[in-house]
Amino acid sequence: MSNPGVTTQVMQWVETRLPIFSFINHSVGTEYPTPRNLNYWWSLGSIAGVALVLQIVTGIVLAMHYVPHADMAFDSVEHIMRDVNYGWMLRYMHANGASLFFVAVYIHMFRGLYFGSYKAPRELLWWFGILIFLAMMATAFMGYVLPWGQMSFWGATVITNMFTAIPVVGEAVTTWLWGGYSVAGPTLQRFFSLHYLLPFVIFALMFLHLWALHTSKSNNPLGIDVKSEKDTLPFHPYFTTKDLVGFGVFFVILAYWVFFNPNYMGHPDNYIPANPLVTPPHIVPEWYFLPFYAILRAVPDKLGGVVLMLGAILILFVIPWLDTSRVRSATFRPVYKGFFWIFVVNGLVLGWIGANPPEGAYIIIGRIATAYYFAHFILVMPIVGWFEKPKPLPDSIAAAVLGDDSAKEAN
Amino acid sequence: MTTTTPEGGHEDGATRRDFLYIATGAMSVVGAGLFVWPLVDQMNPSADVLALASTELDLSAIEEGQAVTVMWRGKPVFVRHRTAEEIATAKTDDSAALPDIALDSDRVQKAEWLILIGVCTHLGCVPLGQKSTEVKGEYGGWFCPCHGSHYDTSGRIRKGPAPKNLGVPPYVFLDDSHIRIG
Ligand code: HEM
Ligand code: FES
Numbered sequence: 001m002s003n004p005g006v007t008t009q010v011m012q013w014v015e016t017r018l019p020i021f022s023f024i025n026h027s028v029g030t031e032y033p034t035p036r037n038l039n040y041w042w043s044l045g046s047i048a049g050v051a052l053v054l055q056i057v058t059g060i061v062l063a064m065h066y067v068p069h070a071d072m073a074f075d076s077v078e079h080i081m082r083d084v085n086y087g088w089m090l091r092y093m094h095a096n097g098a099s100l101f102f103v104a105v106y107i108h109m110f111r112g113l114y115f116g117s118y119k120a121p122r123e124l125l126w127w128f129g130i131l132i133f134l135a136m137m138a139t140a141f142m143g144y145v146l147p148w149g150q151m152s153f154w155g156a157t158v159i160t161n162m163f164t165a166i167p168v169v170g171e172a173v174t175t176w177l178w179g180g181y182s183v184a185g186p187t188l189q190r191f192f193s194l195h196y197l198l199p200f201v202i203f204a205l206m207f208l209h210l211w212a213l214h215t216s217k218s219n220n221p222l223g224i225d226v227k228s229e230k231d232t233l234p235f236h237p238y239f240t241t242k243d244l245v246g247f248g249v250f251f252v253i254l255a256y257w258v259f260f261n262p263n264y265m266g267h268p269d270n271y272i273p274a275n276p277l278v279t280p281p282h283i284v285p286e287w288y289f290l291p292f293y294a295i296l297r298a299v300p301d302k303l304g305g306v307v308l309m310l311g312a313i314l315i316l317f318v319i320p321w322l323d324t325s326r327v328r329s330a331t332f333r334p335v336y337k338g339f340f341w342i343f344v345v346n347g348l349v350l351g352w353i354g355a356n357p358p359e360g361a362y363i364i365i366g367r368i369a370t371a372y373y374f375a376h377f378i379l380v381m382p383i384v385g386w387f388e389k390p391k392p393l394p395d396s397i398a399a400a401v402l403g404d405d406s407a408k409e410a411n
Numbered sequence: 412m413t414t415t416t417p418e419g420g421h422e423d424g425a426t427r428r429d430f431l432y433i434a435t436g437a438m439s440v441v442g443a444g445l446f447v448w449p450l451v452d453q454m455n456p457s458a459d460v461l462a463l464a465s466t467e468l469d470l471s472a473i474e475e476g477q478a479v480t481v482m483w484r485g486k487p488v489f490v491r492h493r494t495a496e497e498i499a500t501a502k503t504d505d506s507a508a509l510p511d512i513a514l515d516s517d518r519v520q521k522a523e524w525l526i527l528i529g530v531c532t533h534l535g536c537v538p539l540g541q542k543s544t545e546v547k548g549e550y551g552g553w554f555c556p557c558h559g560s561h562y563d564t565s566g567r568i569r570k571g572p573a574p575k576n577l578g579v580p581p582y583v584f585l586d587d588s589h590i591r592i593g
Contacts, residue, residue: 154536157534157535157536158534158535158536158557159534160535161533161534161535162534164535175455175456176451176454176455177454178456179454179455179456179457179460180456180460180484180485181456181460181484181485181486182484182485182486182530182535184460184485186456186457186460190454276482276485276486276487277480277482277487277537278537279536279537279538279556279557281556282556283536283556283557297558297572299572300571300572301572301574302533302534302572302573302574303574305572357556357559358558358559359559
């Protein structure tokens with residue numbers, strides 16, 4: 001057993017009984033070959049991992065003080081804010097951490113879209129990513145209900161009422177979800193239980209995501225396959241250090257929000273205790289749900305809106321087959337590249353519409369942007385891939401990055 | 412060769428062991444199902460939630476044109492003392508283009524008392540229009556600010572994403588000025 005890194009006798013003793021050191025080494029160490037041209041867009045995955053750990057750690061300590069009861073939840077959060085040592089900081093880290101977690105994951109997903117990381121052989125890797133995204137949305141939604149303010153209560157009411165759109169069994173399913181005839185104490189308690197559980201489900205999904213990644217290996221900005229060892233660098237120390245830079249940036253940004261602007265991404269209405277008789281004049285979800293909220297409201301039909309909103313996420317599952325181009329990276333796809341950026345802008349427009357009341361021009365723009373969202377997947381992806389003439393691809397990663405000569409020398 | 416067929420099998424291929432496998436498997440599925448149902452059903456409303464079923468209200472204090480909101484089963488119930496005008500519009504609108512067709516006379520027991528579940532049938536917000544200072548929407552009834560649904564003076568949906576009219580809760584007049592909801 002010659003494993004670099006297993007140096008001491010104690011390590012050797014452990015290694016022969018549980019090969020943990022070689023496992024780590026093959027996952028994130030010197031034995032994991034990584035395309036040498038990965039840029040900082042590839043840092044967002046590990047940053048999302050850090051964000052998840054941060055949510056779990058701060059969440060577990062918040063749960064030591066939080067009371068999941070309709071009469072006490074709001075006051076217990078105020079108790080965390082005012083009385084618990086560092087409680088304000090832990091709560092602000094958890095609330096703003098959730099936002100940054102979504103920022104990281106959204107960038108991570110757009111990275112995948114731009115560089116074609118969802119294409120063969122990475123379809124399952126992509127699927128686990130979407131499952132993580134869905135689980136994150138459920139977790140964040142239920143977490144936002146916990147402080148039991150007006151936005152918590154009415155957000156929960158609007159979202160759970162979507163289930164009433166299901167034909168025939170809708171009412172029964174919704175009553176079952178609520179544990180009553182409206183969002184109330186029983187709803188809060190089950191949401192707390194699930195909010196505690198789901199992050200660990202996400203952790204398990206992340207493990208499968210990484211397992212699939214380590215099987216198909218990382219894609220890279222050129223989108224071409226690794227052809228020889230010359231194309232790669234060992235993960236450690238090259239990408240461990242690069243990822244650490246990303247963590248540093250993440251924590252600096254987190255510190256800005258936590259210490260200088262902690263309530264910017266929240267809603268003042270959530271500092272008013274939940275009142276089942278009064279709906280706030282303008283209900284908006286957290287920013288990370290806004291584009292989907294805009295899609296929900298784009299159709300003047302209840303079931304239609306809900307189906308479209310779900311479809312907006314589920315369609316991501318089939319894009320490995322909707323995209324007909326044989327070239328992965330948009331760098332070499334002159335036509336698709338333009339469409340990609342239009343899609344990004346369209347996503348921002350949807351977010352802006354989601355934050356505004358559904359009236360006048362907002363309705364029209366919301367409908368156009370929703371139609372375009374789906375058109376990107378259903379029309380642009382198959383058609384552009386079919387007629388576009390991609391630019392010539394480099395022979396290898398090493399040839400493109402190091403110049404042709406050095407690549408030849410190496411071979 | 413003393414043990415040729417360890418399963419003690421028959422010529423047709425089905426053995427006692429196959430039978431035991433299938434029987435065990437089937438019992439496990441039944442057992443798992445019996446265990447899963449309580450796990451699912453515990454989420455349905457509990458006995459104490461089901462028990463909180465009725466609310467009584469004195470109508471004598473509500474002037475014509477006024478409305479009050481009471482809680483029933485954790486939801487707001489709108490009680491509106493309609494004006495003669497409102498009743499008349501509600502009746503004329505019986506023949507308007509209604510997304511969810513209903514006659515005003517089927518939605519009230521006494522024309523001046525309109526009693527409705529104050530929950531928008533779209534996604535559950537409480538529509539505005541109870542207080543005199545609130546907007547009542549384009550049809551003079553209620554307006555749901557969440558996604559813009561307009562209800563008329565009979566609580567019928569007229570415009571917006573909500574699919575149905577505001578619900579009518581079960582209620583009885585105990586005497587001329589008292590009702591029991593539920
Ligand atoms: C995927 C990871 C997670 C996400 C995205 C997430 C998200 C959220 C959000 C958005 C809130 C509302 C913040 C506010 O406005 O107050 C919240 C609250 C809360 N979360 Fe999490 N959370 C995660 C993991 C956890 C874990 C593992 C626990 C451990 C039990 C936890 C415990 C709590 C508690 C007790 C609250 C209520 C206190 C408060 O409102 O600050 N969370 N969560
Ligand atoms: S909840 Fe009333 S319009 Fe959507």
